[in-house]
Amino acid sequence: MDQPVITPVVLCGGSGTRLWPLSRTYTPKQFLPLTSSYSMLQETVLRLPKTINQGIFICNEEHRFMLAEQLRKIDANNSTILLEPEGRNTAPAVALAALQAMKDNPHAMLLVLAADHVISDHGAFHQAIEHATAAALQDKLTTFGIVPDKPETGYGYIQHGNDGEQFHSVKQFVEKPALDVAKQYVASGDYLWNSGMFLFKASCFIDELEKYCPEILVACQQAFSGAEQDLDFIRPEKSAFLSCVSESIDYAVMEKTSNAAVVPLNAGWSDVGSYGALADVLDKSDEKSNVFVGDVLTHETSECYINSQHKLVATVGVENLVIVDTPDAVLVANKDKAQDVKAIVEQLKQQSRSEVSFQREVYRPWGKYDSIDMGERFQVKRITVKPGAKLSVQMHHHRAEHWIVVSGTAKVTIGETTSLLSENMSTYIPIGEVHALENPGKLPLEMIEVQSGSYLGEDDIVRFEDRYGRS
Structure with a gap:
C-alpha cells in the first residue's frame, strides 16, 4: 500500500x-x-x-x-x-x-x-x-x-x-x-x-x-x-x-x-497561553527556579520569568514575578496573574496606543526599520533594506526626510533624478516630493532616516507604485 x-x-x-x-x-x-x-x-x-x-x-x-x-x-x-x-x-x-x-x-x-x-x-x-x-x-x-x-x-x-x-x-x-x-x-x-x-x-x-x-x-x-x-x-x-x-x-x-x-x-x-506557561516549558536558569532571557542580574530572586530585550534588568528580593523589558515598554506582573495581561492590552486599544500593535522594530517585505528616537516634530529610524529590494514609489504630505547611508549602496530616486549613494553619503527629500529607495547591491543596505514635520504617522504615505502589491 x-x-x-x-x-x-x-x-x-x-x-x-x-x-x-x-x-x-x-x-x-x-x-x-x-x-x-x-x-x-x-x-x-x-x-x-x-x-x-x-x-x-x-x-x-x-x-x-x-x-x-x-x-x-x-x-x-x-x-x-x-x-x-x-x-x-x-x-x-x-x-x-x-x-x-x-x-x-x-x-x-x-x-x-x-x-x-x-x-x-x-x-x-x-x-x-x-x-x-x-x-x-x-x-x-x-x-x-x-x-x-x-x-x-x-x-x-x-x-x-x-x-x-x-x-x-x-x-x-x-x-x-x-x-x-x-x-x-x-x-x-x-x-x-x-x-x-x-x-x-x-x-x-x-x-x-x-x-x-x-x-x-x-x-x-x-x-x-x-x-x-x-x-x-x-x-x-x-x-x-x-x-x-x-x-x-x-x-x-x-x-x-x-x-x-x-x-x-x-x-x-x-499552547504557551501565558508567561507562566512559557516559563514552564523553558529550562531553568538557576537553582531558584528562575528563567532569564537576555541581560539579567539577580539577588535573592526566585520563581521569576525575566526577559530583557533592551537593557540590563536587575532584581533584589522578589519572587514569582514576570518582568519583560522591550525597547518601548516594560511589564511587571505577578506570575499567578499573568493571564490578565490581556487587560492591559485592552487599555492600550482603548487609548489607541501604538504599543499594542507594533514593536519598535518593524518588519516590511523589503527589510525592516527600528524607530530609535522620536520627539514632537521629528523621528529617527534605522532602516535595513535587503539586497535587490525596493521600497514603494511614494510621497508624504506632512514630513520631509534626510537619508544617511551607513553601509551598502542606495539607489535613490527623487522626482526625475536617480543617483547612487554609498557609505557616509546623504540626501534630502522635501515634503511632497515623489521618491523611491532601492538596494541594487548584494549586501544589506543600512541607513539612518531623520523625519521632520507636523505629522509623522505611517499612514502619511501615498504609494504610486509598489512591487509588493501594497496600496
Whole structure:
C-alpha cells in the first residue's frame, strides 16, 4: 500500500495578547523566537516528520511577508500561503486548505496544526501522527487529545471511549470546566485536553462540512473559485469569504459528526497561553527556579520569568514575578496573574496606543526599520533594506526626510533624478516630493532616516507604485 500523502495545514492567526509586550498585533507570538532561536512557527514546521512537507499556511494580510520570510529561512519556500481577507475562525480556514489540497491531490490528508504550540517530545508526536493516520485511513476525523497532567480550567476536554489501542471513539466534547469538574475529569482517566490539532482526509472533512454546515462550504467554494495569485500568495475572493459565518472546527463539524476519533498525545505539549506557561516549558536558569532571557542580574530572586530585550534588568528580593523589558515598554506582573495581561492590552486599544500593535522594530517585505528616537516634530529610524529590494514609489504630505547611508549602496530616486549613494553619503527629500529607495547591491543596505514635520504617522504615505502589491 502506498504511503498516504499528508499535507500539513498551519493556522497562523491569533494575536497572543497574553504575551504582550513581546507579542503584538503585527508581530504575534507565533512569529517570535520564544523557546529557541527559531520562531514558534518555524519550530512547528521543523518538528514535522521528514516525510511531511510542502504545507499550506493560512494567515492574514499583515503577516504575509513575515510568514514568507520565516519559511524561506528554513527552506520551506515551496509551501502554499493562503491569505484570509478577515479571520473567520478555524472551520472556514481549514475548508479553504482542504479545497487547495484536493486541487492538487483528491486523496490528500490534512494535518491541521496551530503555529504557536510547543511539543517537546518529537518522537511521541510522530507516533501519534502514525496512529491518527491509521484512523484517517478509516475515514475518521481525528483529533489529538492531550493527556492531562493536572486539572486545567483553561482548556476544553474530550471524553473518549476505551475501545481501541491506537485511537479511540469520541463520546463528547465539553467546554472549559470549573476546577472541581476538571479534577473529576482527570481522576476518571476518560478525558483528554482538546488540543485543536487534527488529521483527516480532506474529502472527508468537506463531506462532513457539507452535511453539518453547508453555508460555510458554499462561501468557501465561491471564495476559492474566485481566488487570485499575488506574488507568493493566494487571495480567496474577498466578498464571498466575508459572507462566511465565523465558526470553529469543533462547533461546525467535530461535535456533530459520528466519525470523530481521538488519539492520545503525551509529548510535552503546551499552547504557551501565558508567561507562566512559557516559563514552564523553558529550562531553568538557576537553582531558584528562575528563567532569564537576555541581560539579567539577580539577588535573592526566585520563581521569576525575566526577559530583557533592551537593557540590563536587575532584581533584589522578589519572587514569582514576570518582568519583560522591550525597547518601548516594560511589564511587571505577578506570575499567578499573568493571564490578565490581556487587560492591559485592552487599555492600550482603548487609548489607541501604538504599543499594542507594533514593536519598535518593524518588519516590511523589503527589510525592516527600528524607530530609535522620536520627539514632537521629528523621528529617527534605522532602516535595513535587503539586497535587490525596493521600497514603494511614494510621497508624504506632512514630513520631509534626510537619508544617511551607513553601509551598502542606495539607489535613490527623487522626482526625475536617480543617483547612487554609498557609505557616509546623504540626501534630502522635501515634503511632497515623489521618491523611491532601492538596494541594487548584494549586501544589506543600512541607513539612518531623520523625519521632520507636523505629522509623522505611517499612514502619511501615498504609494504610486509598489512591487509588493501594497496600496
